[in-house]
Amino acid sequence: MSICTIIEHVRLQIPSDVPLAVQQWQGLIAVNYAARKAGIQRHCTAREALAACPDLKLVHVATYANGEKEPKYHPNPSYATHKVSLDPYRRASASIFKIFQRFCNIVERASVDEAYMDVTDIVNSKLLGMFSNLDENSEAPDVEWANLGTIYENSEASYVPTDSHIDNNDKWCDWQLAVAAKLCAEIRDSIHRELGYTCSAGIAHNKTLAKLCSVLNKPNGQTVMRSSQTLGFMYSMPFQKIRNLGGKLGNFIEDVLQVETAGELWKFSVDELQAKFGRVTGAWLFGICRGIDSEEVVHRNVAKSMMAAKSFRPPVKNLQQIQHWATILGTELYTRVIDDFELNQRWPKNLVIHYRCISQSAPRSKSCPFPRRGELFSPDTISTKISALFKNSPYAFPCVRLAASATGLGKDNSVGMIDISQFVAIRRDAGEDTAINSDHKMNMHAHETASTEKRQKNSPESSLMKGQVTLDQVLQQNCNQTPQESESKIEDTRLSESYDKFGLSPGDIRRFFTNATASTDSSGPDIVPSDLSVTKSTNEMSSCDKCNKMIPQDQWIEHKDFHFALQLQREDDSGRKLVLTTNDGSKKKRKIDISNYFKSRTG
Incomplete structure (x- = not known):
């Protein structure tokens, strides 16, 4: 049974034995088993279905009308004014897949109502x-198949080729199937208990067999295909029912080989099949008709793109009509994008429109970047872009089809990003207490002391004192700087001191606010770090006439002493006698060791 009919049974609280079909305009897109017994098939018209089964319950799919943000079940939707929406079925499918993922982490989405699950690791564990x-040499005990679903058994002896690669006596393979069948029953029970939906399943050792046997016990059962029964099952199977053989390739094989069942293909060797259909296709065909399939289940449970489309009968001939449908398409696409983001945290990269005019056999397309998440506040944003893309498209009228798709779905980069408000806080009012608590002050003082000692240790004066550099090298380094470079270095030093004082690293965003000053604009609050009290610096700068550096006033005396020490060193190196004024005003003649000077200054 299609997921559409199952969902409508649950939504409308209609018993499953009541004939029901899902209608899209005048055609049927899904028919339940009760209606099939009455001779109703998909794609017949609603009038033909009612003629065959007067008790048939017809349910039209939900549709969008102009201006609606959600699809609704309108009693009499019009093809000329409404747009079909399958969103209710997609959302139900997403709920089912969430249950799948609770039990298994390898789920391959085949369609909105079909999936493959690889439970090998779970079963083996x-x-x-x-x-x-x-141990590995122990013989497996017999499997108890009771309450594990329908175990497929051949009803008659079938031809079994002698070159079969299938081990019919492998009991451990049967044990794998038995454990998988029990797990499958738990999954189906969870879906029915939580959502009210029924589902069927096939349990086998590969995707092809699981798909083929899943239809044997519908609408609400499961079938186990044992390895020992595989060849008998495949022998009479119409080969075009096998995965990937139902289209052009299947028709081509039937025409070339004049066969209808998988068993009829067994008479051809692998070399013969490769000669007719190529090396890869021939080898694959040789195995698949015997139930051998090595294709792995690939984890894929979300769509890579999403599309909203509308065909026009009669064709649309003006931009005003296009804008009407762009509004509806944009609304549907907006809803699906938001739903996908909430479920999978993905966001599209591109918005693409596809359009075809009546004189064209193939559609044309135009694209633009998809609105970022912070820019998408309503469906109107997407609708406006669709209209703009179409307006700038050549050869668009008369238009027979328009589609809008969101492509490049991937992890949204903004997910997990930290809001800047976490780093900053609103400045407190003047009347509030802005003092930092005493413990924090003590920690800051200790940190400042350690930072000061570190700067003194790495300063040019310290290096000079230790004999790592000469005095002339230090002087040359300082005097070669321009006033702008000197001022820049001083500012960098002050910023570094601010980082040290408040325990901030240069990469910390709070450093941008350490020198914030009070705003003179009363219209809005200042933004400062929540744990810092910031005041305006009043330390003025003065230019040194010896090195042209800009020196803060509180460092001026120490800087003059530094130049005096340089002068002493130069005079000492030239052999001249020095006159040093001591604290008592007396004059003494002696040679000065510059290292002793700094030791006395810093001791």
């Missing part, structure tokens, strides 16, 4: 726990 006392 359970088997190791069940038979931990056995």
